[in-house]
Amino acid sequence: MLQKTFTEDFMTGKNSKNIGQRSQYYVKDSHPAIVSAEVFGKVQEEMARRARLVHKQDGTVEPSGSKYNGKYLLGNLLVCGDCGASYRRRTERGKVV
Known part of the structure; x- marks a missing residue:
């Protein structure tokens, strides 16, 4: 996407977000890809699959029944001793707990 921002005044150098003031252009295949589109798609599918898995303490892996995903490194590692729910962020x- 070209022209996402534009310079309002060249003397002050003030840039603004383009929300319709100027034309925007999308250029497809402007440079050779490092990774093919097929490989990229497969990796995205694998990342989505892994986000839905829970790694148990004994080394087994099972699908998560929780609505919270295991996207983060320490996710699904702490489990409540009373109810069995996983702790989450x-x-x-304004503070992360």
């Missing part, structure tokens, strides 16, 4: 009053 959340934000309260």
